[in-house]
Amino acid sequence: MELSASALEHLSLAGDATHIPDKSFGKLVLCACQGVLLEEHRDVVADNPAFKDLDKAVLKSGYSGLVTLLLEAAKHDSTEQTISTILEECKYTPERVKELNKIFTIQKPHLQLLIGKIGSSFPHIVDIDWRLDYYMKNNHMEKVNSAVYLISLKTEVAGETELKEVQFSCSLEQLQDLVGKLKDATKCLEKISQV
Amino acid sequence: MLLAFEDSHKEHLSFLVDLDPEVLKEFGKISMNFIRKGTNPKVFQGAAQKLGVPVETVQHGVEGLMFLLTESCKYMLSEIDFQDSVMTLGFSEETRAALLDLYTEHQREVRDILQEMSMDLPHYRDLEWRFDMQLASRSLRHQMSPSILLRLVTEDEGERTSTMLETDPVNLVHMTRVLETALQEMKSGYCRRIVRNIK
Numbered sequence: 001m002e003l004s005a006s007a008l009e010h011l012s013l014a015g016d017a018t019h020i021p022d023k024s025f026g027k028l029v030l031c032a033c034q035g036v037l038l039e040e041h042r043d044v045v046a047d048n049p050a051f052k053d054l055d056k057a058v059l060k061s062g063y064s065g066l067v068t069l070l071l072e073a074a075k076h077d078s079t080e081q082t083i084s085t086i087l088e089e090c091k092y093t094p095e096r097v098k099e100l101n102k103i104f105t106i107q108k109p110h111l112q113l114l115i116g117k118i119g120s121s122f123p124h125i126v127d128i129d130w131r132l133d134y135y136m137k138n139n140h141m142e143k144v145n146s147a148v149y150l151i152s153l154k155t156e157v158a159g160e161t162e163l164k165e166v167q168f169s170c171s172l173e174q175l176q177d178l179v180g181k182l183k184d185a186t187k188c189l190e191k192i193s194q195v
Numbered sequence: 196m197l198l199a200f201e202d203s204h205k206e207h208l209s210f211l212v213d214l215d216p217e218v219l220k221e222f223g224k225i226s227m228n229f230i231r232k233g234t235n236p237k238v239f240q241g242a243a244q245k246l247g248v249p250v251e252t253v254q255h256g257v258e259g260l261m262f263l264l265t266e267s268c269k270y271m272l273s274e275i276d277f278q279d280s281v282m283t284l285g286f287s288e289e290t291r292a293a294l295l296d297l298y299t300e301h302q303r304e305v306r307d308i309l310q311e312m313s314m315d316l317p318h319y320r321d322l323e324w325r326f327d328m329q330l331a332s333r334s335l336r337h338q339m340s341p342s343i344l345l346r347l348v349t350e351d352e353g354e355r356t357s358t359m360l361e362t363d364p365v366n367l368v369h370m371t372r373v374l375e376t377a378l379q380e381m382k383s384g385y386c387r388r389i390v391r392n393i394k
Contacts, residue, residue: 077337118334122344122361128370130377132386136393140309143271145393147381150316151374153347155360166358168349170319175378178322182371185324185343189364192326 001076001086003068008090010065015092019058024050026099028059032066033107037114070104074111123155123164147172198266198280205284207259210252212285216293218246223297226260230305234258267298268305274298317351343367 003011013019020028027050034041045051045063073083080101087097129152135144153166170178200208211219225238239257243250267277277298281291323346329338345360362370380386 075335112335115334116332116338116340119332121342122359125345125360125362125366125370127366128373130374132377132380134386134389134393138313140313141269141306143394144310144313145390147386147390148316149377151319153360166347166360167317168319168347169316172378172381174319175374178319179371179374179378181322181324182367182374185326186368186371188326189341189343189367193364 001072001078001082003072003086007065007068008086010061011069011087012065012090013058014062014065015087015090015096017093020054020062022095024054025096026103027051028062029066029070029100029103032063032070033103033111035063036067036071037107037110066100070107070111071115073104074108074115077108077112080105121158123157123166125153125155126163127154128152129154149175151175196270196272197276197283198263198270198272200280200284204259204262207255208263208284210248210256211260212287212290214290216289219290219293220297222257222260223293226257226264227297227301227304229257230261230264230308263294264298264301264305265309268302268309271302271306272298315352317349317356319347320350320355321348322346323348 014025014028027048028045031041031045031048035043035045045059046056051059069083069086072078076082083101083104084097087100092100131150133148133150135146135148137144148169148171150167150169154163155166157164211222214222221242225242229235234257236254239250239254243253246253263281267280272280274295278291278295281294286294325344327342327344329340329342331338341364343362343364345362347358347360349356349358
């Protein structure tokens with residue numbers, strides 16, 4: 001994990017006891033975590049009474065430094081050791097290093113879950129609906145008499161709140177083919193999971 | 196069941212009743228060609244000149260025969276029903292046999308042509324799958340998330356479309372189970388009874 005010079009500078013500010021007193025530090029780290037995790041907490045740091053005596057510019061820099069550190073550490077799945085080394089370089093006291101690591105270890109899985117969701121993917125199938133019809137006749141033909149399945153795949157598409165649908169029909173034989181292929185895939189998956 | 200002929204249809208077919216079986220077979224060939232590829236009026240003129248009858252009579256004869264074939268195929272007439280239907284029009288035994296040959300020989304093909312004309316839904320063609328493990332992304336390294344990529348090929352009116360989809364193991368198993376239930380449903384007593392009774 002590498003941080004830019006400006007990020008390190010901001011991080012040092014957050015660790016400086018003359019700017020941010022010990023009693024506010026833990027709250028600031030927690031605020032940074034929640035600011036990342038919850039959209040509605042994004043600007044909470046500005047109005048938080050715990051920080052009302054602090055210099056706004058310093059608070060802003062420190063906050064951004066901490067957010068950068070937390071995100072990078074989550075991204076690289078950094079160990080406490082790595083984080084401690086960086087913090088020590090930024091002249092953090094052992095107590096502050098310990099406090100930050102304690103909060104980060106708890107929040108790390110949540111942070112990783114969130115940033116793991118960022119990225120592109122194909123429409124993700126989450127459910128499937130089916131309906132069975134018996135196709136009897138049409139305007140050109142009598143006695144068609146065959147089973148028809150209407151299949152609807154429910155998919156999640158990145159950036160969309162509602163589920164999308166992929167619809168198609170298939171005959172009994174075609175559905176057997178489809179299920180056969182899906183079973184193959186499932187079997188392959190089971191084999192891999194046993195290795 | 197027997198075909199019910201409308202008066203105009205009977206009148207158009209009446210021209211064929213007196214034809215020689217060989218000529219009738221020729222008319223049958225022309226009708227089948229027209230069913231396959233659409234009509235070609237030039238053929239009527241040639242035939243009309245040879246037989247020495249008005250072009251219109253020939254045209255009505257061929258069209259009547261085409262309609263007879265498509266209607267019989269539409270209702271999937273049995274051989275006996277077809278013969279009985281034709282008998283009401285006054286065809287001799289020989290010409291009836293020629294017509295029956297024409298019908299039995301081309302029944303499948305005409306059904307296929309009718310099927311092509313019928314309304315169709317986008318239907319399943321093929322499915323390809325592959326199994327991937329996502330290891331890292333720009334925003335998160337050290338990942339281990341299995342994913343199944345699927346390419347679904349569907350066909351609508353002869354045009355193939357492929358859709359890329361993705362799913363995870365849990366949903367794949369779920370999906371397979373749901374579709375298996377769907378397949379089983381067709382074997383249920385209820386469905387089998389319905390299928391047996393719809394003839």
